[in-house]
Amino acid sequence: MKMIEPNNKRLMAALLPLMLLGALNLTHAWQDAKSGYEFMTPESRAMQDDDFENPGMLTVDEGQTLFITTAKNEMTCGSCHGDDGSKLDIERITQYPVYSETLKKPITLRNQIHICWNERLQNPPMKKYNDPRAIALETFVRHQAHGKPVNVDIDGPLKPYYEAGKAFYNRRAGQLDMACTHCHSYFPGSKLRAQTLSQGHSNGFPTYRLANSKVNGLHERFRQCQHQFRAKALKAGSDDYVNLELYINAIGKGLEIETPAVRY
Amino acid sequence: MNMRRRFIRLSMLTALLLVCGSAVLAEEKPAPEPYYEWKVEGFAINAPIGGLVGNPENGRKIAVARKKGNCIACHVMPILEEEFNGNVGPPLTGVASRLKEGRIRLSIVDEKQINPMTVMPGYYRDPRHFNQVRKSFKGKTVLTAQEIEDVVAYLMTLK
Structure with a gap:
């Protein structure tokens, strides 16, 4: 109680602007964004850097196979995008999630893959957003933009969705009552048992996780995080997660795409 | 006669099982702490x-x-x-x-x-x-x- 005695009022008045600044800082975009790569051990980095060692490359190959698999209407992804993906719009890949004029909402790269799958290839729809085939295709496609900076644009129609994503990032949830910000804004570099916390960027996704030995999409990772702090995980592809993906891409804008990265 | 005796024995066994079973269930779910x-x-x-x-x-x-x-x-x-x-x-x-x-x-x-x-x-x-x-x-x-x-x-x- 000593802190708020009258003789300390001046001190409090001096501290208040600082505290407010701290509160604002809660929702900053990184001035010095660091890829999760920089928080990994040298061994894991070496694993990622070597295409023959990186287990995520197997999923890229799976994606490549699906990319040139002929649908009933005689089309493949390669019919439009080139069999090796060389006609893909690389600049566009770095911009996802983008605003869809037809759907009047943001869509992720994975959404776009589902749309092509259903409308262009006229395949039977994949029921789940995180169908392994969709993950494989996304991994292959985003791998084509390897080394290019994340370049999401939030100044246009995506602004309100970005704001919603930011609110979600800072909203506590679950029995442990944590938000993304608590680990990834406050404590990157600190240890959680043996695991080093990162800034939680999305530039490596879909990413190979050593923890579950498979390639995980971003929304699968959101679900794992939320499950861990004992929150009810939302559905992959849900509006909240799409908004969160948008926000996370925005705070990590400029980081080089590393798909498929190797992470803990 | 034989049938009747068997029936009685069977029903007694069932009753015993029910009692034991419910005791086990009751033990598994302790009353939640206030x-x-x-x-x-x-x-x-x-x-x-x-x-x-x-x-x-x-x-x-x-x-x-x-x-x-x-x-x-x-x-x-x-x-x-x-x-x-x-x-x-x-x-x-x-x-x-x-x-x-x-x-x-x-x-x-x-x-x-x-x-x-x-x-x-x-x-x-x-x-x-x-x-x-x-x-x-x-x-x-x-x-x-x-x-x-x-x-x-x-x-x-x-x-």
Whole structure:
């Protein structure tokens, strides 16, 4: 109680602007964004850097196979995008999630893959957003933009969705009552048992996780995080997660795409 | 005659099974512990939750157990058999010589009472106030009142 005695009022008045600044800082975009790569051990980095060692490359190959698999209407992804993906719009890949004029909402790269799958290839729809085939295709496609900076644009129609994503990032949830910000804004570099916390960027996704030995999409990772702090995980592809993906891409804008990265 | 005797024997057996079965079921589901209210006074919760007495040895186990306190996920503690201690929170080695018991209890029960932006989970908050909580944890505190007191008792040994 000593802190708020009258003789300390001046001190409090001096501290208040600082505290407010701290509160604002809660929702900053990184001035010095660091890829999760920089928080990994040298061994894991070496694993990622070597295409023959990186287990995520197997999923890229799976994606490549699906990319040139002929649908009933005689089309493949390669019919439009080139069999090796060389006609893909690389600049566009770095911009996802983008605003869809037809759907009047943001869509992720994975959404776009589902749309092509259903409308262009006229395949039977994949029921789940995180169908392994969709993950494989996304991994292959985003791998084509390897080394290019994340370049999401939030100044246009995506602004309100970005704001919603930011609110979600800072909203506590679950029995442990944590938000993304608590680990990834406050404590990157600190240890959680043996695991080093990162800034939680999305530039490596879909990413190979050593923890579950498979390639995980971003929304699968959101679900794992939320499950861990004992929150009810939302559905992959849900509006909240799409908004969160948008926000996370925005705070990590400029980081080089590393798909498929190797992470803990 | 034979049929009738067999029927009686069978029904007696069934009755016995039913009684035993319900006894086992009753044992599996203990009545949920009541949620005890607590009061913050001068940056501390001075009264033990529910007036319970803590067991330091049990508290040490809870501090390590992933599905209980999992304190070492974030805090360095003098528990040498554990290889990895986190460092998100302050070290707890010697915590009892720095903080009073009531202050330690408050930090475990609900640190947000004094630091609203903390990452430290409230291990004994009113469970009605959680957002988007997983089904299996609905209506429950992270630790029981007894477990809170056990951990407090253990931390008080770290002088």
